[in-house]
Amino acid sequence: LVPAEGLRLEVEAAPAGEDKPRRLAVVIRRAAIVSVAALHRFISGQRDEEEYAYHALQCLDIVLKHRMAMADRSLPVARGVFFRGPGTRSLGGGAEVWLGYQQSLRPCQTGLALNVDMAATAVLEEKPLLELVADKVGHVAGPLPDAARRRLNRDLRGVKVVTSHTGMTKAIRHLSRGSPFQETFEREGRQVSVADYLEAQYGVRLTNRDMPCVAVGNGTVLLPMELCRVAPRQRLMRLDEAQTSEIIKIAAQRPGDRLAAIDHAVNRQAAFPDDPTARAFGLSISSRTVEVGARVLPNPMLAYGSPGRYDPKGGGSWNLRDVRFLNGSSLPSWAVVCFANQRFAAEDLEAARGQHGPTFMAEFVDMLNKCGVTTPREFPPVVYPDRNATVYSAVTEAKARAQAAFGAPAALVLVVLPDTGAALYREVKQASDSMLGLPTQCIVSRKAGIGCPARGRPQYCANVAMKVNAKLGGCNTRLGDVERLPVLGARRPFMILGADVTHPRPGEGGPSIAAVVGSMDATATRYAARVTMQRGGQEIVAELKAMVKSLLLEFYGATRGMRPESLLFYRDGVSESQFQEVYYKEYSALLEACAEMGDAGAEYRPPITFVIVQKRHHTRFFPKSTDQSNRDRSGNVLPGTVVDNDIAHPHDFSFYLNSHSGIQGTSKPAHYSVLVDENKFGADGMQLLTYHLCYLFCRCTRSISVCPPAQYAHLAAFRGRLMLRGEGGSDTASSASGGGGGTVEFMSINPRLQKAMFYV
Structure with a gap:
């Protein structure tokens, strides 16, 4: 052990670029003696030393990472270690991708487990x-x-x-x-x-x-x-759209390939079972993956306008062929703003047929009508802004043109973008969501087949139609067998809430954006949102009480005087180290918001279930090679696969749920930790309700990987980040995030959109 008074050593070293070595004093001080026994007691059921147990866990994590982190050929980043090797590929823009692995020790019901997963990171190329x-x-x-x-x-x-x-x-x-x-x-x-x-x-x-x-x-x-x-081995934190797309493709590995890569990392690359540092601390690492028991939950039945009862089957995806929305909205007046080249786009936006068949506008209007969204018989007017025109003036002109063409205020403006660039999209949303309070739906000309050959246009039009219907207050679908579910099947008013906080990129500074969404109907499909700016890096939702109270008042008005008798709160983006703080502060804020909604002399205190949702983890499930029945076409575990034993938390009410089908690579389950369950859902009820909610996401005909309330809060928070405007009126990404150190203005969401799902 290091003596209590510490150690002092003197060494000679020549810093890079200097000829003469310097004599340096190195002081090592004892910070603390960490008891691993506290970790043993915590796993066995004693929670009074939980803080010390996690200190021991952190120390053991460092022990296991030490040997590879010190290797000359490695790049250690947080809990990951990356290498330049055969898997290295160029990302363009002076960057390349390095492959490696992430590792962390986890306390589980069966003891300690080493969680290892493959990972990739972007690194600057070493060059002039x-x-x-x-x-x-x-x-x-x-x-x-x-x-x-x-x-x-x-x-x-x-x-x-x-x-x-x-x-x-x-x-x-x-x-x-x-x-x-x-x-x-x-x-x-x-x-x-x-x-x-x-x-x-x-x-x-x-x-x-x-x-x-x-x-x-x-x-x-x-x-x-x-x-x-x-200089070598510099991680690149800020990627452009092309680099991000490329690194996702490179990192996506089919389940079998990923499992083989993990096995290689454990037994050869890091060689954990033979690590002398681990052995010196009394750690023994198995060379095999853990086999756990799982259940596959049944998929829900859905209800559309037609058919009234729809079975999406167990594959986690379906389509809108011969399907009408449950509640189709009305689009009595609308217009188009086209920022793409008018020469190529005009035919697809203004004519019914072009030289290659039906135009985009004809197919889009036909899809809206087939799905149950009513539109005028005439096509909407199209605005082609001059090069010097502002985005605000272009959307304002479209609004006026819609009023003139249809004799009614514009309900929506369709915006055609030339590409997926962030700057123009940002200006569009600032103009519509803040300045005008008018919903806009952006589409990219290439993806929509506007001015170029169309590929997969019917599915693209169907996806856009779902977004439009949601933004206009319609309902695409609902759960058809809600009677089987707790709370939702009780026929009493309830509210499902979601919350998330998005932070500026590392090193940029600037504020964080918090968003809270709340369901406004008995189908749990329409969610109003509240978005605020708060101190940068703060994970706790500072204005949670006021935001929840505002949503409760919105619910009171939408339901003609009813208040929710149950609250279910999904909180996204919280790490395990923040669980306790989030519980103390945000659960209390929920209680205070409810208390202020009570009548004189009558307390309003609905039961609350508080759930934390995590996607930033590295737990993956792989079907057994001998089991062909419990895997989807991509080789991933089936949608509805739930694990709540063995690798789950030793004490807390938690579970892993893989609620989506695999599209590319290996599916990642969401991790749900239930901190409070006053509604008494229990494990079975909580898991089934959460899984069935994943079929109600309004932007696609797929069950998604995270329950919609959390995902909607995530989308609303990122929409709020687009509402940041830097000093001097600059709306670029860097100044908006406060990177320049100037004053940052938050353009609040227009009150006209308080009830609308503008963020989808």
């Missing part, structure tokens, strides 16, 4: 800095355009570079205004350019007279780009 600049902006010669300079200032901030003339490693702070031949500093009483200094001091003659320097360290040291090389 000028090549990275070319990857980012395609420009390394001639004056740097302002737009390219802004992007490089954002993307290169924090990137570490190694200099070729000194070998030192420094982090980039920003770009200089001038080139090395223009930037000067005072030396021995006179001004010297960076280029002249380097030639005189190091004999380095620069050739690039156009590119700026990079300011490193505290910003006072300027380095020419041509003398810098990207």
Whole structure:
């Protein structure tokens, strides 16, 4: 053990870029003695030392990760370890993907389990800095355009570079205004350019007279780009859309391949069973995966307008062929704003037939009508904004054109986007959701087959029709056998709530956005939302009491004077270390919101069930190789597979539920932890209700991986992030998240949309 007074050692080391070694003092102090016995007692049923048990668990996690984290060829990130090897692929933009694994020790009903899963992360390619600049902006010669300079200032901030003339490693702070031949500093009483200094001091003659320097360290040291090389093993935190799509494809592994990769990581790459560090701490790791018992819950029956009773079968997906929505909405007045090229888009938006058959508008209107959404007989007017027109003015013009064409206020504006770029989408939603209070539905011209060959257009139109119906107050479907379910089948008013908080990207700063949604009808399909801004990084929903009270008042008005007799609260995005704090603060906020809804002299205190939903974990289920009946076509476990034994928490009411069918890669189950169950659902009732709710997501004809209330809260929170506007009116992603350090404005959701599902 380290003595109580600590250890002091003196070592010699030569930092990178320095010739002479330095003599350094290293002090090791004893922080605490962690008792592993507390962990044993916790697993066996004693909860009075839970905090100490988790301290021991963290220490053992470090022990198991130590050997691989210290290896020269590895990149340790949080609980993951990544490697550059045969699986490395380029992501474009100067990045590449490294494969590795995530590991964590978990307390389970059967004792301690080591959870290992495959993982991937993006890493900057080790290359000359000028090549990275070319990857980012395609420009390394001639004056740097302002737009390219802004992007490089954002993307290169924090990137570490190694200099070729000194070998030192420094982090980039920003770009200089001038080139090395223009930037000067005072030396021995006179001004010297960076280029002249380097030639005189190091004999380095620069050739690039156009590119700026990079300011490193505290910003006072300027380095020419041509003398810098990207330092190795730097994780890239911010990916663009193309890079994100590519890393998902690379990381997606079929169940059999993933299981083989996990086995390779455990027994060969990390070699946990033979780890000498683990053995030194008395740990013994099995080389085999754990076999657990599971049940497959029955799928629900659904009710549509036609047919009245619909069986989606056990595959977790179905389609809208010959199906009408349960409650189709009315679209009496609408218009289109097209930001795509008018020359190619006009025919698909204005004519019934084109040179290749039915146009997009004809097929979309036909799909709306078939599904039960009533529309005018005439096609909507189309606005093609001038290049200099603002998005707000374009949507406002569309609103006026709809009023003129149909003699009624616009109920919806369909917005055609040229691509999936975030900036234009952000402006559209700010104009519609905040300034005008008018629902908009965005579509991408290429995906809709507008101005290009159409592929899969009927299914695309059906998916958009579901969103439109939900935004206009309609109901696509409901559960047909609700009598089997607790609370919902009792024929008494209830409310299902969902909550989530979205945070700024690491290193950007800025506020967090909290969202709470609440069901407004007896079918648990229509959810009103409340969205607020709060201090960045704060996971607790600061205004939960006010948001829930507002939703209760909304429910009171929507149901003509009724109050929910039961509350079911799904909380998304909370880590296990935050369970206790969330319980104390947010459960109390629910109680306070209800108390303020009571009548004079009569307490309003409905029973509450508080559930935390987690998707950011690494537990995966694989069907046994000998069992062909309990797997879907992709090789994943069936929708409805639930596990609540062996690997579940040793004390808490928790379960894993795989509620969706596999599309690509290996399915990940959601983990549900029930902190409070005053409604007395019990394990069977909670699992069945949660699974059946997954069939009611309004955006697709699939059972989804997380119950809709949590998913709707997630969508509403991300829509709220689009409502951030940085100082000076800039709506770019960086300034909106507060990365520039300026004042951030939150554009609140227009009161006209308080009841609408604008966020889907």
